[in-house]
Amino acid sequence: MTQHVLADEVAQAEVVDRRSADQDRERFIGRVVSCDGAFAIIHADAVEVASGEADYWSIGRLVSIDVEEKRIVGLVFNMNLLEADWDKDTNNIMRIQAELVGEVSDGEDGRQYFDRGITTYPYLGAKAHKIRKTDLAAVHHPTDDDAVKIGRLSQDAGIAAVVCVEKLLSRHFAVVGTTGVGKSSTVALLLRQVIAVKPDLRVLMFDPHNEYSNAFSDCSVTIDTHTLDLPFWLFQHEEFAEVVFRGRPRVEEEVGALGDLIAIAKTNYANKRAQNNGIVKRVLDSNSGITADSPIPYRMSDLFALIEEEIGQLEGRYDRIKLRSLKNRLDALVNDPRYRFMFAARTIEDNLFDVVSQVFRFPHDNRPITILQLAGMPTEVVNSVVSVLCRIGFDLALWGDGACEVLMLCEEAHRYVPGEVETGFAPTRQAIARIAKEGRKFGCYLGVVTQRPGELDATILSQCSTVFAMRLANDRDQEIIRSAIADSSIGTISFLSSIGNREAIAFGEAVMTPMRIKFSDLPYEYIPRAPLFEHASNREETVPGAPVDLTMILDRMRAMSRNTGVL
Numbered sequence: 001m002t003q004h005v006l007a008d009e010v011a012q013a014e015v016v017d018r019r020s021a022d023q024d025r026e027r028f029i030g031r032v033v034s035c036d037g038a039f040a041i042i043h044a045d046a047v048e049v050a051s052g053e054a055d056y057w058s059i060g061r062l063v064s065i066d067v068e069e070k071r072i073v074g075l076v077f078n079m080n081l082l083e084a085d086w087d088k089d090t091n092n093i094m095r096i097q098a099e100l101v102g103e104v105s106d107g108e109d110g111r112q113y114f115d116r117g118i119t120t121y122p123y124l125g126a127k128a129h130k131i132r133k134t135d136l137a138a139v140h141h142p143t144d145d146d147a148v149k150i151g152r153l154s155q156d157a158g159i160a161a162v163v164c165v166e167k168l169l170s171r172h173f174a175v176v177g178t179t180g181v182g183k184s185s186t187v188a189l190l191l192r193q194v195i196a197v198k199p200d201l202r203v204l205m206f207d208p209h210n211e212y213s214n215a216f217s218d219c220s221v222t223i224d225t226h227t228l229d230l231p232f233w234l235f236q237h238e239e240f241a242e243v244v245f246r247g248r249p250r251v252e253e254e255v256g257a258l259g260d261l262i263a264i265a266k267t268n269y270a271n272k273r274a275q276n277n278g279i280v281k282r283v284l285d286s287n288s289g290i291t292a293d294s295p296i297p298y299r300m301s302d303l304f305a306l307i308e309e310e311i312g313q314l315e316g317r318y319d320r321i322k323l324r325s326l327k328n329r330l331d332a333l334v335n336d337p338r339y340r341f342m343f344a345a346r347t348i349e350d351n352l353f354d355v356v357s358q359v360f361r362f363p364h365d366n367r368p369i370t371i372l373q374l375a376g377m378p379t380e381v382v383n384s385v386v387s388v389l390c391r392i393g394f395d396l397a398l399w400g401d402g403a404c405e406v407l408m409l410c411e412e413a414h415r416y417v418p419g420e421v422e423t424g425f426a427p428t429r430q431a432i433a434r435i436a437k438e439g440r441k442f443g444c445y446l447g448v449v450t451q452r453p454g455e456l457d458a459t460i461l462s463q464c465s466t467v468f469a470m471r472l473a474n475d476r477d478q479e480i481i482r483s484a485i486a487d488s489s490i491g492t493i494s495f496l497s498s499i500g501n502r503e504a505i506a507f508g509e510a511v512m513t514p515m516r517i518k519f520s521d522l523p524y525e526y527i528p529r530a531p532l533f534e535h536a537s538n539r540e541e542t543v544p545g546a547p548v549d550l551t552m553i554l555d556r557m558r559a560m561s562r563n564t565g566v567l
């Protein structure tokens with residue numbers, strides 16, 4: 001009702017305006033007809049402008065509302081006509097909904113300043129119009145000096161889109177969007193900019209498609225199962241059990257026995273080492289506090305001997321059949337070439353130093369990024385390896401007292417921390433959740449990338465204070481993003497289904513205000529590409545009907561599976 005009265009006023013104002021000399025200019029002006037503090041409704045004349053000058057009334061754009069000496073900035077998120085139909089003979093009034101994002105004021109130095117808070121709200125009838133370029137620049141002008149450019153505003157390609165690196169990292173970030181919209185390229189772009197500002201940051205990238213090695217050939221090292229050295233004793237009980245049972249249903253009695261015996265093997269090792277060093281008089285016993293989770297080495301041969309010993313006991317603690325079965329599983333595991341990276345070291349020694357230096361790049365030699373290629377690794381191995389490394393990364397930051405800042409980048413994060421608790425691997429979830437919740441205090445940061453935010457653990461996503469939301473087709477996924485980001489209006493992301501490739505709505509801590517951006521062009525050699533794509537792009541033109549060289553394809557397949565250990 002009120003709106004209609006006001007609409008009439010607007011219409012009347014328009015009639016008067018049209019008579020004025022400044023007729024055309026006025027037609028581009030809207031009036032505030034409703035405001036509730038967070039949002040404003042603006043009515044404006046829907047003029048047909050061939051020059052496209054009035055296209056600022058468009059979803060995702062910022063507009064400006066004059067209030068006293070200031071200009072309130074609003075983000076358009078919904079628009080419709082007041083009347084149901086377009087009438088070509090009269091003025092069609094548009095009803096535009098805008099989220100109020102802050103205000104711009106003119107400083108004494110003649111510059112414009114943007115503030116996220118609003119001190120004076122728009123009054124009814126206040127003029128709304130296209131935002132001035134200088135105001136737009138002020139809105140996106142970073143306050144932090146570690147800001148880096150990642151693209152341009154979709155609204156005005158003349159204005160750079162920037163993010164503040166410290167805020168981006170320390171409050172964690174997420175890149176979400178359907179396959180092919182440019183997530184991986186965005187990650188490549190972000191990381192390049194981030195390490196330019198923070199050259200000592202270590203980045204550990206979990207790369208499930210083996211696509212990042214190409215993109216970072218100048219500043220990373222690649223580790224795959226052939227080069228990874230992650231000794232079995234670093235695995236905690238649950239992580240090791242996941243590998244031993246290869247993701248199949250576990251036999252709890254075997255898992256229990258495994259834990260008990262590993263604890264003994266670790267105690268034995270600790271004892272021996274202490275005796276050799278001559279520093280401990282009292283021999284550690286089973287009450288020493290050492291558990292299967294303690295980061296202490298042990299010998300595999302010791303574990304086998306302990307199992308044999310148990311089997312030989314007349315009245316043993318465990319079922320013999322279960323023990324034999326456990327022994328067989330361990331035997332198979334130790335001899336499986338795919339698990340060589342866990343059992344390769346000839347002499348069991350405490351090589352934690354080497355492991356950490358390899359994975360976390362100490363010294364980094366200007367290659368601070370480690371790419372862990374996961375494609376082809378069995379799932380249970382991926383789960384455990386990610387879990388172990390996330391734990392180590394966190395501890396490294398924690399005990400480093402700020403000297404070692406680490407960014408863990410999880411592509412396809414929904415695989416490690418799925419929304420459904422039963423489907424994920426508990427230790428991985430725990431390790432990642434710990435980083436998400438407490439990491440920033442110590443300098444351990446998380447970057448998550450997913451095409452299925454709806455399948456990602458909502459608490460992890462809610463810890464990501466900066467989100468680059470790229471195109472999302474699925475309603476549920478859009479809904480998730482909407483609820484995960486506290487300060488976004490429903491409207492600002494209701495158009496996530498329609499934005500273009502390499503475009504995103506960036507929200508949160510690291511950006512000045514929610515913005516729709518077009519990411520910068522990455523040079524060809526910096527674009528992530530899986531090795532198979534490489535073959536495709538290098539392929540000679542195929543002639544229709546030409547025979548397929550199956551031998552060559554199979555050779556390639558074999559070579560690939562030798563690398564990945566799939567077949």
Ligand SMILES: Nc1ncnc2c1ncn2[C@@H]1O[C@H](COP(=O)(O)OP(=O)(O)O)[C@@H](O)[C@H]1O
Pocket residue numbers: 177178179180181182183184185186189502519520521522523527528
């Ligand atoms: N910023 C960019 N600069 C240049 N090309 C890009 C950029 N973003 C995306 N692309 C192109 O789009 C393709 C798909 O992007 P990609 O990052 O692999 O998408 P996603 O990870 O979402 O599946 C890339 O191979 C590249 O050709």
Ligand SMILES: [Mg+2]
Pocket residue numbers: 183184185
């Ligand atoms: Mg990708």
